[in-house]
Amino acid sequence: MEIFATEIPEVLIIQPQVFGDDRGFFFESFNQNKFRDKTGVKTEFVQDNHSRSQQKVLRGLHYQIQQAQGKLVRTIVGEILDVAVDIRRSSPTFGQWVSCILSARNKQQLWIPEGFAHGFYVISDVAEVLYKTTDYYAPEQERCIIWNDPDLQIDWQNREEPILSTKDQAGKYLKDADLYD
Structure with missing residues (x-):
């Protein structure tokens, strides 16, 4: 396993060691000790989630204001642009974001610690995303920051309007959102 730093030190790209031959491949997708x-x-992971989305779907930017969730995200089908936004007011990187391409081909994972909002945009025809969380889903604690907040200026690398859920369309601007201290 190799670890790559991002511009925000707590957010990490993880590249597993993949063993492949003409039959296919094998890799450990997660090993707690490693x-x-x-x-x-x-940290301990308590929940695994699996989503499937069509091309141009944008999910996010999601977080839970209490029962904050760290997330270890990977894509097993297709390709996404994955984004993490630091929403910890006391952080020197508050309001900054990082992104990376996660795909079934590159097998990379993104570690997003508690205190970050998370979202992704589907680049391929479909994408299936798996992610582990450090706390349980609590719908009453869930919050959403609007994907196109002008203060964040996230480069989603797409030229078309994304497909959004009703919940994501109602996301708040960072300046109006419930945030971490």
């Missing part, structure tokens, strides 16, 4: 040793992140 994850802790290589990343320094000491």
Whole structure:
């Protein structure tokens, strides 16, 4: 497993060691001991989630104001642009974001710690995304920041309007959102 830093030090790109031959491939998608040793992140995952979305779907920017969730995200079918936004007021990187391409082909994962909003845009025809969380889903705690907040200026790398859920269309601007201290 290799770890790559992003512009926000707590957000990490993880590249598993893949063993492949003419039959296919094998890799460990998660190993708690290796994850802790290589990343320094000491956490437990309590829930696995799986979503499937069509091309141009944008999900996010989601977070839970209480029961904050760290997320380990990967794509097993297709390709997405994955985005993490620091929404911790006391952080030196508050309001900054990072993104990376996660795909079935590159097998990379993105570690997004608690205190970040998360979203992704589907580049391929379809994408299936798996992610582990450090706390349970709590719908009453869920919040959403609007994907195109002008203060964030996220480069979604797409030229067409995304397909959004009703919930995501109603996302708040960062300046009006419930945030972490």
